[in-house]
Amino acid sequence: MSGFDSLLIPAVLFFALGVFAQLIKSDLKFPEGMAKGISLYLLMAIGLKGGAELAKADLGIAFQAIFWAFLMGLIIPLIGYALLRFRDRIDPFNAAAITAHYGSVSAATFLTAIAFLETSGIAHESYPIIMMVIMESPAIIVGLVLAMLARKKLAESKPAVAGQESVGVDTGSLLKEAFTNGSVILLMGAMVVGALASPDAMAKVYPFSNEIFMGVLCLFLLDMGMEAAKRIKSFKSAGVTLVSFGIIMPLIGGTIGVFVGVTLLDFGPGGAMLVAILGSSASYIAVPPAMRYGVPEANPSFYLTLTLGVTFPFNVVIGIPMFYQMAIWYSGL
Amino acid sequence: MSVVTHDEKIVQIITSSSLEPRLLETFEKIGITGYTAFNVRGNGDSGIQDSHIDADTNILLMIVTNPESYERLMEALNKYKRRGQHLMVFSMNTEVLS
Numbered sequence: 001m002s003g004f005d006s007l008l009i010p011a012v013l014f015f016a017l018g019v020f021a022q023l024i025k026s027d028l029k030f031p032e033g034m035a036k037g038i039s040l041y042l043l044m045a046i047g048l049k050g051g052a053e054l055a056k057a058d059l060g061i062a063f064q065a066i067f068w069a070f071l072m073g074l075i076i077p078l079i080g081y082a083l084l085r086f087r088d089r090i091d092p093f094n095a096a097a098i099t100a101h102y103g104s105v106s107a108a109t110f111l112t113a114i115a116f117l118e119t120s121g122i123a124h125e126s127y128p129i130i131m132m133v134i135m136e137s138p139a140i141i142v143g144l145v146l147a148m149l150a151r152k153k154l155a156e157s158k159p160a161v162a163g164q165e166s167v168g169v170d171t172g173s174l175l176k177e178a179f180t181n182g183s184v185i186l187l188m189g190a191m192v193v194g195a196l197a198s199p200d201a202m203a204k205v206y207p208f209s210n211e212i213f214m215g216v217l218c219l220f221l222l223d224m225g226m227e228a229a230k231r232i233k234s235f236k237s238a239g240v241t242l243v244s245f246g247i248i249m250p251l252i253g254g255t256i257g258v259f260v261g262v263t264l265l266d267f268g269p270g271g272a273m274l275v276a277i278l279g280s281s282a283s284y285i286a287v288p289p290a291m292r293y294g295v296p297e298a299n300p301s302f303y304l305t306l307t308l309g310v311t312f313p314f315n316v317v318i319g320i321p322m323f324y325q326m327a328i329w330y331s332g333l
Numbered sequence: 334m335s336v337v338t339h340d341e342k343i344v345q346i347i348t349s350s351s352l353e354p355r356l357l358e359t360f361e362k363i364g365i366t367g368y369t370a371f372n373v374r375g376n377g378d379s380g381i382q383d384s385h386i387d388a389d390t391n392i393l394l395m396i397v398t399n400p401e402s403y404e405r406l407m408e409a410l411n412k413y414k415r416r417g418q419h420l421m422v423f424s425m426n427t428e429v430l431s
Contacts, residue, residue: 032372035385227385234380288388289351296417300349301380304388 007317011115014218015316018225030223038220039285040186042111045216047187048209050129051194052202061265062127068260069131072279073138076253077103081146083249089241092150096143097291097298098242101307102249103139104283105132107183108224109315113277115217116320117270124270128261128278133187135278140178140290144171147295174294181286224312231309238305246282246310254280254323262330269327276323281315282307338428342403343395346410347373347421349382350390356413360396363405369395379419397429 007013021028054062080099084090090098110132117124148171194202235243257279261272284307292300346356353370360368371393374383382391398406403424410422 032384036387039386230381230383284386284388288386289349292349292351292388293355293418296419299379300388300419301378304380 007321009116009119010214010218011112011119011221012316015112015221015225015228015313018222018227019229019313020225021222022226022229028226030226035220035223035227038216038223039107039183041216042213042220043107043183043186044190045209045213046107046111046114046129047190048194048202048205049213050126051191052197052199053126053194054130054191055195057126062130065127065131065265066134068264069134069278070138072253072256072260073103073135074142075103076256076279077139077142077146079252080245080249081142083252084241084245092153093147093295093297094299094302096146096150097295098245098303098306099146100139100143100291100295101282101284101287101303102253102311103135103142104137104287105135105278106281106283106307106312106315107132107187107285108220109281109312109319110274110277111217112221112316113274113320115214116324117273118214122270122324123268124274125265125267127265127267128271128274129187130191131275131278133184133191136181136184136283136286137175137178139283140287140294141175143287143291144174144294147297171294174290178286178290183285221316224308228308228313231305234301234305234309238302242302242306243310246306247314250280250282250311250315250319254319255326258323258327258330262327269324269331272327272331273320273324276327277315277320280311280319280323282311284308284312337431339431341397341399341427341429342424343397343427344403344406344410344422344424346394346396347375347391348394348419349379350387350392352413352418352420353392353394356394359409359413360406363402363409365396365398365402365406367397371395377421397427 077099080102081095084095084099085092110128114124254276257276258272260279261267261275265271265275267275284304288300288303291298291303348356350372357368372384373391373393375391376382380389382389384390396406407422407424410420413420414422
């Protein structure tokens with residue numbers, strides 16, 4: 001499957017329908033809390049599936065995958081920060097908060113990538129699922145440290161402004177929240193359940209975790225399409241530099257992911273494309289709340305516009321098929 | 334039938350739901366044990382807040398308090414604001430049915 005065909009999978013088409021519905025100002029709307037409920041289901045289902053497959057996996061490769069995932073989570077935000085700070089284009093606090101999102105991952109993009117592979121009958125390794133769990137949190141640490149350094153530098157260069165207080169962030173509690181974030185716990189917990197449960201018992205759960213999965217994903221992407229289109233209005237306030245970053249950064253992260261997947265982990269094109277999606281996608285679940293509290297100087301509308309309005313649609317429509325083709329090409333070298 | 338009321342203060346705080354656990358800890362330290370929380374939607378400096386995902390969910394916390402606790406609460410909330418946290422805080426005099 002390549003080119004235009006890759007867009008003709010139900011999940012992507014429903015995403016397009018969501019964008020269309022929002023653009024024509026349709027009154028299509030999900031009941032309150034439904035999107036949050038669906039995302040819990042999706043995380044649980046993918047965790048169960050991944051856990052069952054990882055039970056049969058090679059521990060050595062799993063540890064290597066964890067190691068590289070952790071490293072990607074640390075390095076990608078540093079690259080992003082350097083790009084945003086180039087010629088002082090973006091202030092250090094917004095740069096730190098934005099780049100933390102890019103080191104973390106978007107589960108919805110990852111699930112769409114799995115839908116792309118499964119609909120096309122392309123085999124893929126299951127290790128990227130555990131990599132997704134690992135990559136949720138390290139970037140938060142990078143973002144907080146970068147903001148802390150920026151604060152220190154600012155305090156040295158400027159005397160304190162009357163009425164303002166330095167941001168004393170409780171880093172310990174923030175890190176605890178990052179590692180015990182609901183999505184991390186659910187995904188990790190479902191993986192453990194999937195790995196420990198007997199195959200016979202798991203077979204009884206398949207109607208829930210496998211058979212309805214694609215349909216629920218379509219519903220979720222319909223909603224995400226509406227959400228992405230809503231953010232288009234904020235492009236003007238975000239500015240050309242940030243919107244461009246929302247496209248350039250996934251290209252860099254995805255290329256790193258293809259390299260890690262193919263060269264360092266020896267995955268096939270399917271698995272390497274999933275690693276690329278981990279590198280290219282930007283979090284909108286675990287990171288934003290941490291940045292809202294940890295880097296209050298940054299504008300939340302910037303990072304939510306970028307992750308939901310620019311990078312998510314870019315990856316769903318262009319990134320997934322492009323990184324798959326890149327992985328095939330690179331594997332063949 | 335005579336109605337007896339006493340004077341109190343209502344403090345309302347609109348902020349991101351991610352600040353809720355910390356604000357509740359602050360209330361507890363001050364000795365405020367009662368509050369009411371609502372999920373709210375809107376738009377402002379932080380962009381659209383439509384309760385779609387955790388990151389764009391705002392809450393409104395409402396506290397009815399006596400004048401002594403009120404002073405301590407406002408000082409604590411001011412500290413959040415001075416640190417750059419995004420909170421909209423407003424207060425009103427109120428009469429509470431005894």
